[in-house]
Amino acid sequence: MSLVEIRDLQMHFPLGGIGGTLARLRGQAEPVLRAVDSVSFDVEAGETLGLVGESGCGKSTVARCLVRLLKPTAGSVRYAGKQIATLDAQAMRPFRRDIQMVFQDPTASLNPRLSVRSMVEEALTLHTKFDAKERRARVEELMHEVGLGRDLLDSYPHELSGGQRQRVNIARAIATNPRFVVLDEPTSALDVSLRSRAILLLEKLREHLGLSYLFISHDLATVKYLASRVAVMYLGSIVELSDTRDLFAKPLHPYTRALLAAVPVPDPDARRDDFTLAGEIPSPIDVETGCRLRGRCPLAKPICAEKPPLKEIAPGRFVACHLVAELSS
Amino acid sequence: MTEMLEISDLTVHFQINQGAIEAVDHINLTIRRGEILGLVGESGSGKSVTSFAILRLIRPPGRVVSGSVHFDGIDLGSLPEEQMRRMRGAKIAMVSQTPRTALNPLLTVGRQISRLLMVHAGLSTREAEKRMLEMLRLVRIPAPEKRANQYPHQLSGGMCQRVMIAMALATSPQLLLADEPTTGLDVSIAAKILDLLRELSTKTGAAIMLVTHDLGVVAEICDRVAVMHAGQLVECAPVRDLFHNPAHPYTKALVRSIPRVDRDVVLEPISGSVPSLINPPSGCRYAGRCEWTMDRCRVSRPPMVEAAPGHVVACYGFEERRVTC
Numbered sequence A: 001m002s003l004v005e006i007r008d009l010q011m012h013f014p015l016g017g018i019g020g021t022l023a024r025l026r027g028q029a030e031p032v033l034r035a036v037d038s039v040s041f042d043v044e045a046g047e048t049l050g051l052v053g054e055s056g057c058g059k060s061t062v063a064r065c066l067v068r069l070l071k072p073t074a075g076s077v078r079y080a081g082k083q084i085a086t087l088d089a090q091a092m093r094p095f096r097r098d099i100q101m102v103f104q105d106p107t108a109s110l111n112p113r114l115s116v117r118s119m120v121e122e123a124l125t126l127h128t129k130f131d132a133k134e135r136r137a138r139v140e141e142l143m144h145e146v147g148l149g150r151d152l153l154d155s156y157p158h159e160l161s162g163g164q165r166q167r168v169n170i171a172r173a174i175a176t177n178p179r180f181v182v183l184d185e186p187t188s189a190l191d192v193s194l195r196s197r198a199i200l201l202l203e204k205l206r207e208h209l210g211l212s213y214l215f216i217s218h219d220l221a222t223v224k225y226l227a228s229r230v231a232v233m234y235l236g237s238i239v240e241l242s243d244t245r246d247l248f249a250k251p252l253h254p255y256t257r258a259l260l261a262a263v264p265v266p267d268p269d270a271r272r273d274d275f276t277l278a279g280e281i282p283s284p285i286d287v288e289t290g291c292r293l294r295g296r297c298p299l300a301k302p303i304c305a306e307k308p309p310l311k312e313i314a315p316g317r318f319v320a321c322h323l324v325a326e327l328s329s
Numbered sequence B: 001m002t003e004m005l006e007i008s009d010l011t012v013h014f015q016i017n018q019g020a021i022e023a024v025d026h027i028n029l030t031i032r033r034g035e036i037l038g039l040v041g042e043s044g045s046g047k048s049v050t051s052f053a054i055l056r057l058i059r060p061p062g063r064v065v066s067g068s069v070h071f072d073g074i075d076l077g078s079l080p081e082e083q084m085r086r087m088r089g090a091k092i093a094m095v096s097q098t099p100r101t102a103l104n105p106l107l108t109v110g111r112q113i114s115r116l117l118m119v120h121a122g123l124s125t126r127e128a129e130k131r132m133l134e135m136l137r138l139v140r141i142p143a144p145e146k147r148a149n150q151y152p153h154q155l156s157g158g159m160c161q162r163v164m165i166a167m168a169l170a171t172s173p174q175l176l177l178a179d180e181p182t183t184g185l186d187v188s189i190a191a192k193i194l195d196l197l198r199e200l201s202t203k204t205g206a207a208i209m210l211v212t213h214d215l216g217v218v219a220e221i222c223d224r225v226a227v228m229h230a231g232q233l234v235e236c237a238p239v240r241d242l243f244h245n246p247a248h249p250y251t252k253a254l255v256r257s258i259p260r261v262d263r264d265v266v267l268e269p270i271s272g273s274v275p276s277l278i279n280p281p282s283g284c285r286y287a288g289r290c291e292w293t294m295d296r297c298r299v300s301r302p303p304m305v306e307a308a309p310g311h312v313v314a315c316y317g318f319e320e321r322r323v324t325c
């Protein structure tokens, strides 16, 4: 049994606005934004699963369903075998200590009225039996681990730089020794040096405490370093899921190829693969039928009008593309 | 003159109980018309504070202790607040590092952009609407007509970011301060945004200060790079020079510590951490972390010297090595 198992996860948001009101008045189904459509994956204990994909493809929404800040429209989320997709806030409480999240926007997720110390300590008060002295010691240890000076303990969020705020978030998430942490762009606000340090810290925690991560990032170099497997999302669905090494060595899905080809390399003279997608990113509001990449894919064929299933084309390697499936069989 | 932005001797302190945080310390920097300058450095090194100071947005307990900022020949420090406000909307734009909190949560994103265009570019409601949609399209927001009617919380992190960028570019500013503009974005969209920035600078001659810690982005579009460490400028060079011949030990470490997709490298975080900015050491602020530290590094601050044409560096160790070899 995997630590986390997600099956056919769906999250649809009502669009609201005039369109929604009109539809309701006419007795039609309200138009929805299909942020996440039928996503399935597992995260094993002690594993880091990377989740990558274009902005707006639904990564944070998957994450928020996983830690149950959102109630999924449909589908199942199992944590250590227990179904949590439908639990209410009260029933979720025992899971909160085990399942933590580092949010994408470090500023919006910090309480502007609490000092750094109180914020990190709050997590310990809520979820541990530490006494005041133990909490103090733990807070200082955490600050050290994320590379924040002790002189910042009494600062408030607005007094911190972007990267300092992000590290407060990381400290808060790992404070209670959780088992599963969703990291939504945890390193994007960090400079290279701190990023390396954060990566080494996350790795150390994973090794020592057997932590598992869902690591969301557009920073593919970091994903390559941290994740053992990577799931690639496009417009609400997973298009490729693979061992990290294989994925970077040979991306198979046309979207993955384009994604990797676009990575800037820190060398002004570097050359790169110029596999690009045509056209504009479609919107999850008016979804095309068939393969969602069809309008942009340079390899598209008539068969692509049918939705390609996510197929295991080699052991542990899943791709949702008719052409790739054909070539490999 | 071709200097669009000229920062001289800028110093910013934040007064707190324990003393003054010397966030920006005697910085000199210029950006020419049509030039993209990258400002890089570790977290907390004073990059954002520098951009806020340019816009005169430092609030107490912060204080600009010394220095001046000239924009297109105008001394910004001498402008009345009213004129400065107009400057901020129309001629100088900023993309802030915190997109979601920088947007107004109570207004739809479309409304925020069109309002800006009406106030600062004097467009009619209809023109503003049209230009707003065009801007959303330019930053690659799909289905802009629908997105324009949504509130910030209904958009993804990266979309909020792009809305901010659309807003900053909408009035075709002459100076753009972009604080981590591509940080929340995936690589393909980031590349498009960088194209937009480059276009702004080549087409309209705007000067851009690109604050980032992503050296990949720097390599991609910057003409010159300035490196900050603990509130001080330590090196400034044309982009190729900086990557191929970094002179300051901190820059060398920065270049070494980049994770890359195109090779397998061992991660090498820079040793030590940024020194406390409250009563920082009087000499070189990198002395506590540097492998070349000498006695005099701890005594006085190394001056900026020319390492190569257009390439300056503040480091005693560099000077020493240059003389001996």
Ligand SMILES: Nc1ncnc2c1ncn2[C@@H]1O[C@H](COP(=O)(O)OP(=O)(O)OP(=O)(O)O)[C@@H](O)[C@H]1O
Binding pocket: A158, A159, A160, A161, A162, A163, A164, A189, A191, B014, B016, B021, B023, B041, B042, B043, B044, B045, B046, B047, B048, B049, B050, B061, B062, B097, B213, B277
């Ligand atoms: N309002 C404030 N009050 C007190 N200290 C502040 C305030 N604003 C900034 N600082 C301090 O000034 C220093 C520089 O911050 P700044 O935001 O410029 O860093 P940065 O280089 O932009 O870092 P990052 O890459 O993390 O965004 C930090 O040590 C920060 O704590």
Ligand SMILES: Nc1ncnc2c1ncn2[C@@H]1O[C@H](COP(=O)(O)OP(=O)(O)OP(=O)(O)O)[C@@H](O)[C@H]1O
Binding pocket: A013, A014, A033, A035, A053, A054, A055, A056, A057, A058, A059, A060, A061, A062, A104, A284, B153, B154, B155, B156, B157, B158, B159, B184, B185, B186
């Ligand atoms: N509360 C909400 N109400 C309505 N729509 C929402 C809401 N939250 C997210 N969405 C929509 O769901 C889609 C997916 O958003 P999500 O934040 O999951 O993207 P993401 O992959 O995390 O993108 P990014 O990389 O930009 O953070 C977007 O189209 C977004 O507008």
Ligand code: SF4
Binding pocket: A253, A254, A255, A291, A292, A293, A294, A295, A297, A298, A299, A300, A301, A304, A308, A320, A321, A322, A323, A324
């Ligand atoms: S299924 Fe067709 S359109 Fe979709 S990615 Fe594969 S080739 Fe392209």
Ligand code: SF4
Binding pocket: B249, B250, B284, B285, B286, B287, B288, B290, B291, B292, B293, B294, B297, B302, B314, B315, B316, B317, B318
């Ligand atoms: S001045 Fe001295 S301490 Fe500072 S970077 Fe140069 S050699 Fe190192």
Ligand SMILES: [Mg+2]
Binding pocket: A059, A060, A061, A104, A184, B156, B157, B158
């Ligand atoms: Mg997100």
Ligand SMILES: [Mg+2]
Binding pocket: A161, A162, A163, B047, B048, B049, B097, B179
């Ligand atoms: Mg900053």
